[in-house]
Amino acid sequence: MKFKDLARWLEEPIEGVPALENRRLNAVRGFFARLTTPLIPDDYLHLVNPLWSARELRGRVVEVRPETADSATLVIKPGWGFRFDYQPGQFVGIGLHINGRWHWRSYSLISPPARDEGVISIAVKAMPEGFLSTHLVGGVKPGTIVRLAAPQGDFTLTEPPPEKILFVTAGSGITPVVGMLRTLARRDEIADIAHIHSARRSDDIMFRAELSGYEERAGYQLHLQLTTEDGKFMPEMLDEHFPDWREREVWACGPQALLDNLEVYMEEQGRAGHLHVERFTINRTANAGEGGTVKFRRSGKAVEVDGATTVLEAGEKVGVRMPFGCRMGICHTCVAELSEGFVRDLRSGRESNPGERVKTCVNTPAGNCTFEL
């Protein structure tokens, strides 16, 4: 038997479980999995230390650092299996255990992708109705274990970064851009960056001191738009602040209205191909009980249904091979993962978020949603 075959044989029992980067360690893990079947060694190890498991990415909160009155930076040390090769601007899913349940949201990474410190950071702004964000800003203690999802998202800088960049941000939309700025600063690649950032008042500006630091360097100019004093930022103001903006590649992140305006304006100015935007999830209660388009990611099918049609029925309509059993919500054979959007349980009215696994036979779409089927 060749070494390669042996390694494959050893790793066979842990197929379908996230692999460790170290092949040799993975083979050992596979060998022990034959003894711990149907579990894997991680299931025993993580009882000793929650970070000793690659089955599910976990992390430990190392530090919670206030940024403004209602925002904070969380520094997290990821456990086994986390890869630091993400790109600035990407986000991670983070799950926090509150009152018995794991709550799940995505936040932009603000730390440069570097393994040397072994930690990542995210910045969180407490939203008025954001149960989890409020908790993250005000209630998380260092040492707390969180779940993590691998970094993802295509709101990233091109490689190498363009000579001339324009960032347009508002509120907490600054966070992915801070991730980019930090990475550029670390690599000493800040060549010519123009940045327009909107905030309500100067007290509300996240990373104020850090931005001032960049302003002192050559190659970075910041325009702050304080909306309570100066009014809302409109794309037409670009000419006034940065007349050369048409030569720049634009990255924008902020509220829907800002991004919509910017898209329209850039199109009119013939610069549509040079805009990169990041939209945060729409407020879910807005779409309660309305139905919507249900997408099935793996089968690549989609169907529009009303708020009384279950996800199971929706899938069957377009011929997706849906798992099902009792069709009355008791047997759990139809459970599937909701990856985007929101659904509502017909029986209890409870809404589920992305990252939850739901019973498709008794859940109806609350707005557009995507399933891993």
Add this chain to the structure above:
Amino acid sequence: MAITDIKEYAHLTTEDVEALGRELDQIRAEFEESLGESDARYIRNTIRFQRSLEFGSRAVLFASWFPPAWVLGTVGLGVAKIVENMEIGHNVIHGQWDWMNDPEIHSSTWEWDISDPAAHWKQTHNHMHHKYTNVVGLDPDVGYGLLRVTRDNRWTPFNLGNPIYNFILAALFEYGVAIQHLELGKVAAGKKDREEFEELRAEVLKKIAKQIGKDYVLFPALTGPAFLTTLAANFTANVIRNFWSNAIIFCGHFPDGAEKFTKEQYRNETPAEWYLRQMLGSANFKAGPIMRFMSGNLCYQIEHHLFPDMPSNRLKDIAARVEALADKYDLPYTTGSFPKMYLQTWRTIAKLALPDRYLTATRDDAPETNSELKFRIRGGLKDTFAGIDPVTGARRGLRSAMNATKKQRGIVPAIRKLIGRPATPAESVRALQAA
């Protein structure tokens, strides 16, 4: 012939059944609302306890050539396997802990330490058994396609071996469960798709191979000089677990008072009638804290069947509410000591090995199967017992009627002679069926 009209049998009107259903929905909503941190801690601690016990027991078995170590390791491993199957595996795969949104303790990802693949079990148990509970011909758990547990099934000479089959099934229970989804009966009759069958069989064999490889090859080999004693210990622990889980499950469904139903009842069933069927079709047994834990809280089989995805640690409190409802609607709430319930299952299995002509009761009026015909024959009982007692103001229903029929058994023969009607209730039922 098993219950065809559940409302008539239960001495309840359509409105009563709907009201009962609403009360049960209310209980479910209240308990779901109250789930929180202490529940999550319960399952996490249970898992930690189980894994530590298993790890410790397997470590002790390295010295299994030393008899006290053998006993300690074997019992420890047996208990660990019971806890893994009952309180953790069964309940997690039922989705009882899905509300935590934890992918590591979730019905969609859990695999258990038993020969049956979790995905198969979700079909045969979660779907077939829990949806069609005790519907003769639909619920695969009524006799497991092997045992005769109700007079509704016609006797054949094969049934003479009933008690022996039961003993073998109990000893090899994990394999009995593992092949349940293969539906060998259908395969033999040529009614199952060959390709599908072969695919399922491969999955079962793969799982069995992993389990056997672990318990009977790898761990014994790892303990070196203790190879044989470790192998014996693992075998014994598996058999202990098999007998135990078989006993717990049989106590939930085969003691006297766990009723059976016909397909006719199932065909037009409302959600409230589904609840009522679960209440009448299941049986509890009395248990202290240790028995509760070791049975995976299936000592509350009635409550588990009403709310299959309710976390097991809550069933005790739910049981108090359900028993109060049974009182209110004068319904039976079948429970008793564990030995009593278990012996009743054996009594039925032993009795039904015989052809019907050696049995005194009919399939409408037997300890293990009743039907609404029972009350039609026992003249006037239904009229007497339905409704409200004018003196006490309490509802008079099925439970009072059942108690009265028990009394009748002693007195009635005497009265019958007195009024010159020699027909026994059993004969009357036969006459009615013939007509």
